[in-house]
Amino acid sequence: MNFSEIAYRVLNIIVYSVVVLVLAYIFTISFVPIIGAFAFKWHYTLLPEVFTLNNFKFIFEHPFVTRSIWSSLIVAFTTSTISLVIYLMVILFLYYKERRGWITTFFESVVIIPLMLPAILIALTIYQLYRPTAIGGTFLILALAHFTIVSPYIYRNLFSVSKMIDMKTLIEASRSLGAGLFTTLYKVILPNIYHGLLGAFLLSFAISFGDFEIANILAPWKYKTATIAIFQYAFKNVWIASAIITIVILVSVAATFSVAYLSRKAIAKYIEVTR
């Protein structure tokens, strides 16, 4: 075995070790809270010493916690739906009027600004601007702030998807065959960007659902979110906080599959009906 072969093998071992370590780390971070949700006592052992379901029982006996999960769901769903509809329209406009390159460039430069701003700054700005208005005391103020922070991600996601399918030509093809803009959108564009839309929706949902910094400043008392509840219980009883996290994860997964199933069914139904 010569030197280069030995070096290649050593490098291989290092790369595999790094991959295994990264996977183990992500696995631990993701699953320890779920295991912890079933723990009554867990100190210096690999798994909890005593298992219990009382942590979940506690959640359902305390309306503040259940309400916070609902609030998170409502805010995340509203944020994702609004941003998806808005950015779908934006992408359609920019794509169909592609030759106006400066509009696209300008829009892209503006839409990524929230990435560069600290979340606390966005929260405080929106607080100052909208707190005195009608949306000040509702969950919409939080949805508005979340819309701001998810914008760059949603836009980029939809932009890449639409680029992949050559949306402009598909729209033109459909229109040259007699279809109006709405029929084109439902029959041609949506079925082709369905996966991209779902991806963008889930990304937005996850960002909104997981936000603590903005929610902590903006969420009205009635709409304190799950992350705030987790934070509050983390210092009182970490296993109850873990149980809240577990429910949040379960709800997210369920919401994801429901959205995927329902939108696929809706598009299929529309195509069937308009045949």
Place this chain on the structure above:
Amino acid sequence: MEGVKVVRISKRFGSVIAVNNVTFAVQKGEFFTLLGPSGCGKTTTLRIIAGFEKPDSGQVYIGGKMVNEYPPEKRNIGYVFQNYALFPHMTVFENIAFPMRIKKLNEEEIKKRVKYLLEFLKLEGLENRYPKQLSGGQQQRVALARALARDPEVLLLDEPLSNLDALLRIEIRRELKNIQRKTRITTIYVTHDQDEAFSLSDRIAVMNRGVILAIDTPTDLFENPKTSFIAKFLRYKNVIEVRTIDQEIEILKKRFKINEFSNLEKEPKYVAIRPDVIHVKKELDENVIQRDEYIIFKAKLRDKLFYGSSVEVYLGVDAHELITVMPIKDANHLNIGDDVYVYIKKADIKFLIE
């Protein structure tokens, strides 16, 4: 009967004038081609006819009706895109049925018409396949079937053969011509390929820099190129600057009496000579000299390029170069570096004023 009429249309993108005051009329049932190099404005013109672009000025008429304000879906056109633009989530059947479903035809009628188009375009058995499961030629045929399914007044084709390999292109070209002959549908075809334009068209418009330089039948266009650009673009290969001095004309530094050329009218700036009318011999032919039908140059054979059925021969005449094509057996007698004589029939020389 009028198929399509375009009157003084212009279109500008920023500082670039894509189409500049273009006017032409296509008769009903005619196969009309817009021919020109990339960026000459031919696709923009086609897109304006389709309604994908709005002209800055000018009018578009389809079937005698002004359609400037009509969106593409209201123009009753069939458009075949360069990349076919088949709907990836629909089968061949669904792609072809699409315009009929939009028209809300009944299912029986749709099935009957799709079946007819599948047979007509030799696509039987492929109806349940998705576009990605088809070859380039099949995709092209599906795109054509889909465009015809709408029963359009005019068929617009934007370089539909450019993504196919050379052999398939020739095959589909013949099919396309046959389909157009059978349907007699008014067709506007955009291409940069002269062979396609010549073999398919009833008439051709040559475009450059947003303007139409000439409109003519393929034969007349080829026989009588009006400008040096057209001659070059139609592969004359030998477009040479000339000058007239008194009653003489200087071609490749050799002077000839103007009255020697019956086809010389105005003061020309260029001559265009097709490669196939240039003959090469190693010796001077006394019989030819006496007939006085040819102009003769002394030349040196600079290069030979083998093209399968023919050989392209490069001849140096002073500082200039003439290009000719000849059969392999004739080219075999000639070697690079040979001194030869070039014979060009006077009647084969095209004099161009610009």
